[in-house]
Amino acid sequence: MRLLVLGDSLTFHGPQGPLPADHPQLWPNVAAAALGGHAELVAGFGWTARDAWWALTGDPRVWTLLPRTDVLVLAVGHMDTLPSPLPTFLRQGLRYLRPDGLRRHARSTYRTLQPHLSRLLGGYPVALPPHLTVRYLDSCVRSVHALQPHIKAVGMTPSVHRSPAYANVHSGRPAAERAVRSWAEGAGVPLLDVPALVSDHVASRHGNPDGMHWGWEGHALVGAAMADLIRSVAVSHSGTAEP
Secondary structure (H helix, E strand, C coil), X not given: CEEEEEECHHHCECCXXXXXXXXXXXXXXXXXXXXXXXXXXXXXXXXXHHHHHHHHHHCHHHHHHHHHCCEEEEECCCHHHCECCCCHHHHHHHHHCCCHHHHHHHHHHHHHHHHHHHXXXXXXXXXXXXXXXXXXXXXXXXXXXXHCCCCEEEEECCCCXXXXXXXXXXXXXXXXXXXXXXXXXXXXXXXXXXXXXXXXXXXXXXXXXXXXXCCHHHHXXXXXXXXXXXXXXXXXXXXXXXX
């Protein structure tokens, strides 16, 4: 079983920080190992569903992976729900400021203000509105199926956080989950209920100290559950589980 995982930092952050994509305890690799297969991870910091679409359409490495993929795992949508007091193009544009001192000052100032603005604005605007999240998820699935109809697709509901960086504010998540669930039902894309797996893990501070990313327990739970979900998809399509 070969998985192509389009993801955000929840796919490659461990309890202390980011790790190489092939680290065996990261949940995509946990899931692949449980299925007796292999995971290819294409991911980035803060990626939304829009970034997954851009990777799918703009990264030649992804194009080479598609013919060898059995399951497309859309592991995005989590960061879409986060408060984004600055419009995305301005927030991401801070990295391009020069000279270096100005860039560092601007980013430090924004990091300081972000929790206060998240609270003041009630968690809005979010990084990507729900209607755009589902638009890009749907585009990913339709495009992959147009090229490789055999590939099965699965997704995830948005995760939860208790992050001081956002003053623990996550007002945009419920609307995003409703939108993703509604889309997935119509598109026939099974979803992994991520909050059901990691809410206690995150709330009890057993994950990364940033309050957003998961510890190894969280990765193990998500990886095992994702493997079960993919098995169920394989059974529903073929009547027998794939190797």
